[in-house]
Amino acid sequence: MLRDAQATKQALVKWIQEYFAKNGPTCSAVVGISGGKDSSVVAALCVEALGKERVVGVLMPNGVQSDIDDAKEVVATLGIRHMVVNIGAAVESLKQSILDGDHFSDITGSTEHARDAVINLPARIRMTTLYAVGQNLPGGARVANTCNGSEDYVGYSTKYGDAAGDFSPLAHLLVEEVREIGRTLPIPAHLVDKTPSDGLSGQSDEDKLGFTYAELDRYIRTGICDNVETKQRIDHMHKINLHKLQLMPSFDADEYVKK
Numbered sequence: 001m002l003r004d005a006q007a008t009k010q011a012l013v014k015w016i017q018e019y020f021a022k023n024g025p026t027c028s029a030v031v032g033i034s035g036g037k038d039s040s041v042v043a044a045l046c047v048e049a050l051g052k053e054r055v056v057g058v059l060m061p062n063g064v065q066s067d068i069d070d071a072k073e074v075v076a077t078l079g080i081r082h083m084v085v086n087i088g089a090a091v092e093s094l095k096q097s098i099l100d101g102d103h104f105s106d107i108t109g110s111t112e113h114a115r116d117a118v119i120n121l122p123a124r125i126r127m128t129t130l131y132a133v134g135q136n137l138p139g140g141a142r143v144a145n146t147c148n149g150s151e152d153y154v155g156y157s158t159k160y161g162d163a164a165g166d167f168s169p170l171a172h173l174l175v176e177e178v179r180e181i182g183r184t185l186p187i188p189a190h191l192v193d194k195t196p197s198d199g200l201s202g203q204s205d206e207d208k209l210g211f212t213y214a215e216l217d218r219y220i221r222t223g224i225c226d227n228v229e230t231k232q233r234i235d236h237m238h239k240i241n242l243h244k245l246q247l248m249p250s251f252d253a254d255e256y257v258k259k
């Protein structure tokens, strides 16, 4: 729980202003708008920080998106310019091109994509779309990362997909804290409390993770977790996914080659 949600919101707005002043004074923020709480909160914070003229929302249904009206409600409420880019054709075409590529089945031992490849590919196409939209904006753009601190702790994101971005306002805020910030912003209340899902696997986040965000947030903040198996699962996910938050290791000849 935040000590003062209003004060934290103001600090976030200042942080975004300072980031843009230093890293892109003419740039707009580009935000992928899913219709969930994280992207809604990030977009609203960017509007407060930069003004609505400097925020561009990108709605990216993968074919038919059942909750697309939520995303439309966000951009309408915030009054921001937005584009709708349906990634369905690109996703299907890339999947097929990979299957049709020489030696797919020799190398993979299968004629089908693995489940993880199918789940994560749309997120990486969305990232590609956001950067392409940004590079078409006359004043330039910085792509917002919308991951929150709870997701980051367990690495619940697609590496170089939604885990990518140029600036990350929510990375140190846990799910319940993001909701508190959301309640200080002019975004539809039902979206702040909407059940989070990755929109990729067909399951809610909590069903897929196997624990609730309340359990996760409490463990991150206090180190307390009543269920031993849940604690082990969180610890395991944290450990195996830390690479998503780190710079990739790079070979340095000075370290490895004896002089």
Ligand SMILES: Nc1ncnc2c1ncn2[C@@H]1O[C@H](COP(=O)(O)OP(=O)(O)OC[C@H]2O[C@@H]([n+]3cccc(C(=O)O)c3)[C@H](O)[C@@H]2O)[C@@H](O)[C@H]1O
Pocket (backbone or CB within 6 Å): 116, 119, 120, 123, 151, 155, 156, 157, 158, 159, 161, 162, 197, 198, 200, 201, 205, 208, 240, 243
């Ligand atoms: N130790 C290590 N050091 C360096 N790299 C390592 C590595 N282990 C794996 N890798 C690399 O990382 C790859 C796996 O990572 P990644 O591609 O991200 O995939 P992965 O972690 O397998 O899956 C991502 C999970 O995040 C969920 N998700 C995705 C997007 C959004 C949201 C959301 O709710 O917001 C949730 C999704 O449902 C799925 O469960 C491997 O294929 C490998 O290339």
Ligand SMILES: Nc1ncnc2c1ncn2[C@@H]1O[C@H](COP(=O)(O)OP(=O)(O)OP(=O)(O)O)[C@@H](O)[C@H]1O
Pocket (backbone or CB within 6 Å): 031, 032, 033, 034, 035, 036, 037, 038, 039, 040, 058, 059, 060, 061, 062, 065, 126, 146, 147, 151, 162, 196, 197, 198, 199
């Ligand atoms: N259909 C979509 N259209 C536009 N952007 C999307 C879409 N799906 C995902 N994104 C982008 O990827 C991020 C991660 O999306 P995801 O659906 O996995 O859920 P999330 O982490 O719960 O975020 P949110 O609460 O914003 O939905 C979103 O915050 C958004 O920026």
